[in-house]
Amino acid sequence: MYHEFFHLEEHPFSLTPDTQFFLNQQSHREALNTMLVALQHCEGFIKIVGEVGTGKTLLCRILLSRLKDKFVTAYIPNPYLSPEELKAFVAQEIGADYNPQMQAHVLMSSIYRKLMQLAHHGKQVVLVVDEAQAMPRETIESLRLLTNLETEKRKLLQVVMLGQPELDTLLSRTDLRQLKQRIIFSEYLKPFSSKGVADYIRHRLDSAGGNQHLFSRRALWLLSVGSGGIPRLINILAHKALISAYGRGLRRVGIAQVAAAIADTSETRLKGKVIAWHCRWPFVVGAAS
Incomplete structure (x- = not known):
């Protein structure tokens, strides 16, 4: 499970509404x-x-x-x-x-x-x-x-x-x-601003007992663009990016992992061909989630 790999006490990006993760902004x-x-x-x-x-x-x-x-x-x-x-x-x-x-x-x-x-x-x-x-x-x-x-x-x-x-x-x-x-x-x-997305990600990681800086600055930027600032999409993309990093044994999520998550998500504001480059979603059936 990636939450153990990243030293998280619980999953930070669950889609279930949890008042513990509310960001009042x-x-x-x-x-x-x-x-x-x-x-x-x-x-x-x-x-x-x-x-x-x-x-x-x-x-x-x-x-x-x-x-x-x-x-x-x-x-x-x-x-x-x-x-x-x-x-x-x-x-x-x-x-x-x-x-x-x-x-x-x-x-x-x-x-x-x-x-x-x-x-x-x-x-x-x-x-x-x-x-x-x-x-x-x-x-x-x-x-x-x-x-x-x-x-x-x-x-x-x-x-x-x-x-x-x-x-x-x-x-x-x-x-x-x-x-x-x-x-x-x-x-x-309204959707979150780019800064709001970064604050949201860091807040949820901190609330889950993890490292606030688990996502690189470029990863946070692409998360903001790909999600359009919509909290549910942020959660989906961040969750997939963490799986991607975990699958590769990476201790930090970079822009490539976020790009792969976006390419795998039909609801994203970005079209797959815009961010596909050399990145492919590394999800394999049966992998940890």
Whole structure:
């Protein structure tokens, strides 16, 4: 296993979102701060948009870890729910009375009573919706109606929506304009800059107990170009480059190993013929990963 070869305590470039490896910089920091400030002030809808692989799910987990005793949170990782399923989910997450035979108006009354009870005890309820672009139109409307529940002074339910750019397209529909008008804050997750990519690589290596300078400066530059600054692509390319270096017995990752990783990755921003030169991906079936 290459993590032993490079004296790493764990794999630094796993695709599984892990809050240990979160790097609080650039647009991710701005988005996190916006969410925290808006939620503290009981604002309504908050929208975070980012391309595939920019770290939205990890940002969700960081946000949930930062919302402490004052908050009651409900996290929807897969929003492809019917309106009835959404209301049932919210009811169960906040501890409202619920059974599958409840009529719709009875369930809404149960949710309202529980929200009022939580507000009376100083609790704020936050619903975090990941991959929100996949939520059906009817369910989004049901979500909007849930946020109509309020006291004279505050909303009883706040919503954070995170999604791909298709979410903006969805919310631009004429029949969803009422919800769009309720979005108080909106942020866009941008890819890392070249310096941001280098900081990201070093941070993850350090967090995994390894040498921050395991990648050469030229390797970091090519990683930035090849990944376009997208965190998921950075992880894929860095992982493959480490395998390449390990397979050759190299103690440091150079530009040739990154080039080989790029040539083997269809999602990269670079075309294979641009970086293929003499480099070929040295991966062999059964090699360590």
